[in-house]
Amino acid sequence: MNAYFTNGTTEFLRQLKHKEQAKIWVFEGEGALAYTEDPHAAKFATPRTYEHVTGTGDIPDDGYIAINNIPVTDEGRPIFEDVFKQRAGKIDQTPGFHALRVLRPQSGNTYLVLTAWEDKQRFEDWKKSEAFQHAHKKDDKQPKRPPFSAGPAYVTTYHIDNEE
Known part of the structure; x- marks a missing residue:
């Protein structure tokens, strides 16, 4: 399965969403993004296409999105x-969690790890949780960056636009 993104103004992406017959989400925050998992709705003029590596849950029509952008070396893809x-x-049992998508880029080297949450506070609570610390812990024997890393990762955050 693939996932598709495109950028634009919130108003333009809302119009695109209403024109299509398939499910498209509009994310607002650090810019605006349209996102879909439906190939029939992926008629974006300049789509960025990703392949699903793994995922769980359903992306809601309202909530908070955090996307971890992680550059990965070619050799590191299988490890990552x-x-x-x-x-x-x-992560499924975390309060306020809705969905996870790990997305492999069809071009470039930056994977996306998209998580959907009830709201920003639930995401922040998870980042402070013992489960998060355990999943992201490093011991003294590990290098500063993971072996698959092709550069620093960064997070972009959005609210799901649910205006009609």
Whole structure:
């Protein structure tokens, strides 16, 4: 399965969403994004296409989105994907969690780890949780950056636009 993104103004992306017959979400925050998992709705003029590596849950029509942008080396792709496949399902019981998508880029080297939450506070609570600390812990033997890293990761955050 694939996922598709495009950028634009919130108003333009809302119009695109209403024109299509498939499910499209509009994310507002650090810019505006349209996101869909439906290939029939992926008629974006300049889509960025990603392949699903793993995922769980359903993206809601309202809530908070956090996207971890992680540059990965070509050799590190299998390692990176295995790490997330092994973690699959561990976040599911977190209060306020709705969905996870680990997305492999069809071009470029930056994977996206998209999580959907009830609201920003639930995301922040998870980041402070013992489960988060355990999943992201490093011991003294590990290098500063993971072996798959092609550069620093960064997070972009959005609210799901639910205006009609």
